[in-house]
Amino acid sequence: MTAFFDHHRPTLEAAREALFARGFWSIYPEVPSGRIYGETAKAEGESAFAALLGQPFTLPGHPEDRRLGAELSPFGPELGIAYPAADPARLLDASQAAAPALADAGPEARVGACLEILARLNRLSFLIANATMHTTGQAFAMAFQAGGPHAQDRGLEAVVMAWDEMTRFPAAARWEKPQGKAAPIVMDKHWTLVPAGIALTIGCNTFPTWNSYPGIFASLATGNPVIVKPHPAAILPLALTVRIAREVLAEVGLPADAILLAVDAPGAEITKTLATDQAVRLIDYTGSNAFGDWLRAHARQAQIFAEEAGVNxxxxxxxxxxxxxxxxxxxxxxxxxxxxxxxxxxxxxxxxxxxxxxxxxxxxxxxxxxxxxxxxxxxxxxxxxxxxxxxxxxxxxxxxxxxxxxxxxxxxxxxxxxxxxxxxxxxxxxxxxxxxxxxxxxxxxxxxxxxxxxxxxxxxxxxxxxxxxxxxxxxxxxxxxxxxxxxxxxxxxxxxxxNLTGNIYVNQSAAFSDFHVTGANPAGNASLTDTAFVATRFRRVMWRRQVAA
Amino acid sequence: MTAFFDHHRPTLEAAREALFARGFWSIYPEVPSGRIYGETAKAEGESAFAALLGQPFTLPGHPEDRRLGAELSPFGPELGIAYPAADPARLLDASQAAAPALADAGPEARVGACLEILARLNRLSFLIANATMHTTGQAFAMAFQAGGPHAQDRGLEAVVMAWDEMTRFPAAARWEKPQGKAAPIVMDKHWTLVPAGIALTIGCNTFPTWNSYPGIFASLATGNPVIVKPHPAAILPLALTVRIAREVLAEVGLPADAILLAVDAPGAEITKTLATDQAVRLIDYTGSNAFGDWLRAHARQAQIFAEEAGVNxxxxxxxxxxxxxxxxxxxxxxxxxxxxxxxxxxxxxxxxxxxxxxxxxxxxxxxxxxxxxxxxxxxxxxxxxxxxxxxxxxxxxxxxxxxxxxxxxxxxxxxxxxxxxxxxxxxxxxxxxxxxxxxxxxxxxxxxxxxxxxxxxxxxxxxxxxxxxxxxxxxxxxxxxxxxxxxxxxxxxxxxxxNLTGNIYVNQSAAFSDFHVTGANPAGNASLTDTAFVATRFRRVMWRRQVAA
CATH class of the missing domain: 3.40.309.10 (Aldehyde Dehydrogenase; Chain A, domain 2)
Structure with a gap:
């Protein structure tokens, strides 16, 4: 179950070093170049995208009550993709059912799976670029960078921060208290990492992957099953992400339902039903302050990590x-x-x-x-x-x-x-x-x-x-x-x-270096990706046992 | 301003090592022995306590609108101590006024002050033991341990966790992004630690210091001015704590009002007024689930770190x-x-x-x-x-x-x-x-x-x-x-x-080893003292500046 962890360990270690150095670092090349991604990658991405249009989207084994999807490219065409959609209760049940195995798998298996998911997403960057372009309206170059490698950087950053936090304290320790001339009291202590519960990621229309990956990967890495609720106008980039993630999870023997897609239709959104369910304990949200306020008022059973509007x-x-x-x-x-x-x-x-x-x-x-x-x-x-x-x-x-x-x-x-x-x-x-x-x-x-x-x-x-x-x-x-x-x-x-001039802009926020959103004003209570973004997604629970002196 | 930091640095480093080893460790001896605390310490503690009874309690420079206090020892006598009390608005104003200097002082000065406060509290352990005994009803031995050294351990643990989190990422970094054959883009980045705001600590009747020190010291160390609201029946241990803390703060040139005492009278509590003020951004609370629920429903502007009731x-x-x-x-x-x-x-x-x-x-x-x-x-x-x-x-x-x-x-x-x-x-x-x-x-x-x-x-x-x-x-x-x-x-x-037997009990929770309260069930959302307990008490805000290539 930890083969992917072993395979990607050098990436994890390099990323961890970068996280604490805060200089420039990226493992996913941002240039959409054939020399990097393969000479045929661009054409393959385009044809893969074209092949999805007008078709049912396959998500093997995913809960399904109906098919939904009405995405329209800001550049013109209807996408015509019909995604599997399920009632909130069914999604929540499936997520709950996946939770124990995900929790029991432990940090290495989960982190290994996350790193493999990211690696596969990176190889699909041209397809995701097309999907991002035709749901967000981003020009191709930005859709490639922000939808692909930069979003993957953010996901990796969250995985590494989660890994560091999960391994920050030992999993076991011996506690030996002196008793003067008597024998010491000796206890062996062990800590189990206990995930918070179901995590809901609420995606936005403009940056479906970039803004969603940190929450998705932080939650998965720390053992929380994730329900991904895309914006009805920008489903495809996250549907592709969920598909890749489910494939990798299944390959390592984890339940594919540890990540689910919650597709709904404009005017009949299921977000509020999902967000207020008692089993949902984490919400990663990008969107308007109005809906952020609604979440804070009503989804009080959950911790909310929000990025909202502001005036830059x-x-x-x-x-x-x-x-x-x-x-x-x-x-x-x-x-x-x-x-x-x-x-x-x-x-x-x-x-x-x-x-x-x-x-x-x-x-x-x-x-x-x-x-x-x-x-x-x-x-x-x-x-x-x-x-x-x-x-x-x-x-x-x-x-x-x-x-x-x-x-x-x-x-x-x-x-x-x-x-x-x-x-x-x-x-x-x-x-x-x-x-x-x-x-x-x-x-x-x-x-x-x-x-x-x-x-x-x-x-x-x-x-x-x-x-x-x-x-x-x-x-x-x-x-x-x-x-x-x-x-x-x-x-x-x-x-x-x-005093920025030249080819660097105030809009740009680099993973592993800038902490995106400070969490210190109404534009967001969460920062990508600092300690607070991961530390409460799981808890440490002890069992201790006396050792005969 | 950092002389105390330099002086106590060995303690900080040893405590940090203990924090991540999770074995037995304490620097404040739990045995009320004359050989450790001085042969006259016990008698001095008793006479210092006796001298406080029936008198006005001195807190030089503290906001004061009236005198309040009606503590009654569970062992019999009235304490008859009259504490300075001030209206909530006045306390909040004084706390706000102290905030900028505390924030600007930086981690070393604040952590140094906290360590000195703890060292002085330790030397006063016999006085605090008497104060704890006659407000909580604890027998002397427990009042000494839990009110004194064990509470100090908890305070130190919180300071060290805060220190580690504040220094976990560098304060500055150079970011250098390659541009192929062109000169790289170079940025110098700096991060300012920005405290969350006023911190309110709501003390309980049974463990006024033990349960309050983690929040008080975590907030002070991370730059948040603290208003200490003791239970009306257990004011003295926290009043002594506030007095020592104000003395040390003043000695290092920080505003004494960075820690304030909010005394009220039973039936005329000011807790709700303080807790719901927009300037209060952190609340550390120990008490009933009913009041915890009230806080969560009404003090929505604040992060709440709660320890509540449960069924062990x-x-x-x-x-x-x-x-x-x-x-x-x-x-x-x-x-x-x-x-x-x-x-x-x-x-x-x-x-x-x-x-x-x-x-x-x-x-x-x-x-x-x-x-x-x-x-x-x-x-x-x-x-x-x-x-x-x-x-x-x-x-x-x-x-x-x-x-x-x-x-x-x-x-x-x-x-x-x-x-x-x-x-x-x-x-x-x-x-x-x-x-x-x-x-x-x-x-x-x-x-x-x-x-x-x-x-x-x-x-x-x-x-x-x-x-x-x-x-x-x-x-x-x-x-x-x-x-x-x-x-x-x-x-x-x-x-x-x-299978605990002998001189170790399920009731006992050791600082630096056990994480007290897991945060994973209704008995509390906070754990003493894990990362989550400190990570959101401050934020990192960047300024970055382009460096000419």
Whole structure:
């Protein structure tokens, strides 16, 4: 049962070293290159994807009461895939039935299975890229990276953190208490790792694998059977994941039902029924604050690990390289049309302008600089499609249309030739304008006029603390003010990137290095992947026995 | 600011080693001996205690709106100590004001202060023993151990676990991502530890220091200011603790208000007001399930670390040493009159009797054996007082009187000559009797007649899972059945002690070795002291800055 563990042990050890070093590390290549993945991998991924379309999706042995599925590619076509779907009670029963064997298998067997699942997912990265692209609207390059290797990195990170926590204390110890001149009291103690219970992973529309893998793999590794509830519009990437996982589990003699797919239909979601069942003890959730609030109010039997919405900010206090700053921000705003949880929304700029390497720039010149950079970036339609992709959910377009009335338009949004798409809308507002007081998910950004640089920092930090923020960016040249900003954003619980230019963006969060989401503001109570993300997924229960002196 | 850290570093390192070895370890001697604590220590402790009686309690600089205090020793006298008391809003303001300096001090300064506080508390162990004795009703020997060194062990354990978690990941790292033939992207990353917020510790009547120190020290070490809310009947041990802590904090230049005392009067408790304030983000609670449920329903802004009630069980399936078993159980039942959270209550025995080293014993003979052992243990009044102590809360005596009607009396309870006291009541009931279906806090135990040994194990494990259990004891000689019991109690989340005899008892839970309370059943969601107990008391927030290639 531990052959996979032995096989993947070098990966586990290298990943563990990386986890505690926090430098750059990845074992799953992010470049969709034939030289890495095999010259035929790209074509095979495409044909494998095409073969799934319009067909029933096979999940051997999976509970099934009916077939469901109505995915529509943001790039056009209906997927037409019919997934096995089962009533919540049946899924919960099957999950419960799988629990004892998964718990008894022990950390090595479970971690070995997880590592093998990840390795197989990596080999399927081109198929998953196509599945991700046509459910999320991500352009292919991003769908490959974020849906494939980067999501696999996140899964591996969670497995390693879980492994380290499970093995942090010994499984047995001898306790020997001196008794003066008498013989010592001796006890042999043993600890069993006891999983929390059924784990529910609630996937999102935009990053079905990237956001779900940490919870899925942390739970599986620590012995909790997982029910994967995909967003009805983004089932396929997680259905493929569940299929691979079930195959590996069965191969090592574990119950395939230790991971289940909970497909439902829009308007008839089963999430609430699953989430409030007494047997569900862990919930990993990515989505709106409204549903997060609902979960916290109603799923009180479960521990909830949540990533929710927030208002990510950019504060422009000064710029050591104005042109590069504008280009960098343009990319951050345009990438996947602002649908990343890490994408900036509110750009705080002193109303009197800023100092730059090009001399003083007025607020208007700063706004114009960013707008022009977006235009330059998206001038070529093919490149624009490759950066912005499509809009995952039509509600985002409605929100965007509404947002156009909310401020002075600095740069208007427009569709791209391909798919349901929209380039960034850039609006000018005064500080305190309610339009920029909360999240406006999608390709919408606000340039907020502030009193001065310190006011800009204070406002950006305040909205991070109040509304939540996963990222914050700062451009500045004044080291004292940078130090003040570091303190302000730390207190607001927002990870801060300073003076990014070139090919690195505030949107990017690297596994094994950045702790994604701090857990310290309303954008999330969980951080990928820190100790708290794994430590309560299982408990240590002792048996101790006296040893004759 | 880190002089104390440097001074106590050897203690920290030895304790850290012990934490991960889980063998016996303690730095605070548990024997109240003049050779260890100084020949005059006992007398000084007594006179220091006497000097406090009938006086205002001094807490220099502490917020104060009035004086409160109506403690009554279970051994008789009124304490007559008047403590400074302040309105919740004033306490919360003072705590908030102390937060930034405590957060900014960093782990070394805070951990150093905590270690110094513990060292000074240790030197005051005789005073704290008297304070504990006359608020809890513990006999002196237990009050010294549990109120002093063992509580200090727990505090140290929490500090070390917090230290290890705070230093588990580096404070800074360089991230260098290769870019093929181009220069790598280089980022310097830094992480600030950001405390969760105000921590509220809600103390209990029976173990004011032992149960409160883990939360207090875990929160202080991780940078959260603490408001200590003692039980109105057991203020003094925590007031002394707060005084020492404030002295040390002030000496190292930290705000004394990083730890505050929240004294209230019975019937006018301020706990709910404090617990539901938005600034309170951590609650460490020991007490009833009813108030625990209230906290979970209302203090939703806070993380709650709770130790609540449960039904601890003994299962007697067979006995390799009948006489020693009866003596051992008699002591566990009589010790502090069953008022320990670890004390057994329900004794499950096959109705057909058991095999023992003395031959087969009927159910009646087993019951008689335990009852007689209690009688023997308590025959000498002085020894009885030293074991059983007094009853902390008069409600316990009322419950005991009620319980006498609940089953056939195998051994009746009786007062001891000294204090408000009661020896164990032992009752016989049938399996399924509602009298034994929940916790009956105090010196009450039930012998529950079961079908057979496996039924006894199943019933004991089931009540542990349903009602919660901190401990479970098993006596058996059948190794296969022992293995089944180990699995059953592990699933029920109850720490199991097998065949204890002699000078080691199921009630005892050792710091650095046993994880006290598993967190895996309704008796508590927190374990002293595992990773989960510290990991969410702070968060890591990053700032990262691009390094020119």
């Amino acid at each position: 900010t950019v504060t422009i206090a000064a710029s050591p390289d104005f042109a590069a700053m504008c280009d960098n921000l343009a990319f951050s705003l345009a990438l996947y049309s602002g649908q990343m949880c890490t994408a900036p929304q509110n750009i705080y700029v002193p109303k009197g302008g800023i100092e730059t390497d090009q001399g003083r720039k007025s607020l208007d010149e700063v706004s114009r600089g960013i707008a022009d950079a977006i235009d330059r970036l998206l001038a070529d339609p093919a490149r624009a499609a490759g950066v912005a992709g499509a809009i995952a959910n039509s509600a985002t377009l409605a929100r965007l249309a509404e947002a156009r009335k909310a401020g002075r338009i600095l740069r208007d949004s427009a569709p791209l030739p391909e798919g349901r798409s929209a380039t960034p809308l850039l609006l000018a507002v005064e500080a305190g304008d309610p339009a920029a007081a909360g999240e406006c998910f999608g390709p919408v950004a606000f340039v907020v006029a502030c009193e001065d640089a310190d006011d800009a920092i204070a406002r950006a930090a305040a909205i991070s603390a109040q509304k939540g923020a996963i990222t914050a960016a700062l451009y500045d040249t004044d080291e004292d003010r940078i130090a003040r900003a570091i303190r302000a954003f730390a207190r607001a619980g927002a990870n801060l990137s300073i | 069980t003994v299962t007697i399936a067979a006995s390799p040493d009948f006489a020693a078993m009866c003596d051992n159980l008699a002591f566990s039942l009589a010790l502090y009159s069953g008022q320990m959270c670890t004390a057994p209550q329900n004794i499950y025995v096959p109705k057909g009797g058991i095999e023992t080293d003395q031959g087969r014993k009927s159910l009646d003979e087993v019951s008689r054996g335990i009852a007689d052992a209690i009688d023997r243990l308590l025959a000498d009044p002085a020894r009885a007082a030293g074991v059983a102590g007094a009853i902390a809360n008069s409600a316990t005596l009322a419950r005991l009187a009620e319980a006498r009607k609940a089953g056939r009396i195998l051994r009746d309870s009786a007062p001891l000559p000294e204090g408000r006291s009661a020896t164990p009541l032992l009752l016989a009931v049938e399996a399924g009797d509602p009298a034994a279906a929940g916790e009956c806090f105090g010196p009450v135990a039930f012998v529950v007649a079961c079908e057979d040994a496996d039924d006894a194990i199943a019933r004991a494990a089931a009540i542990s899972a349903q009602k919660g259990a901190i401990t479970a004891a098993l006596y058996d000689t059948d190794e296969d059945r022992i293995a089944r019991a180990i699995r059953a109690f592990a699933r029920a989340g109850a720490n199991l002690s097998i």
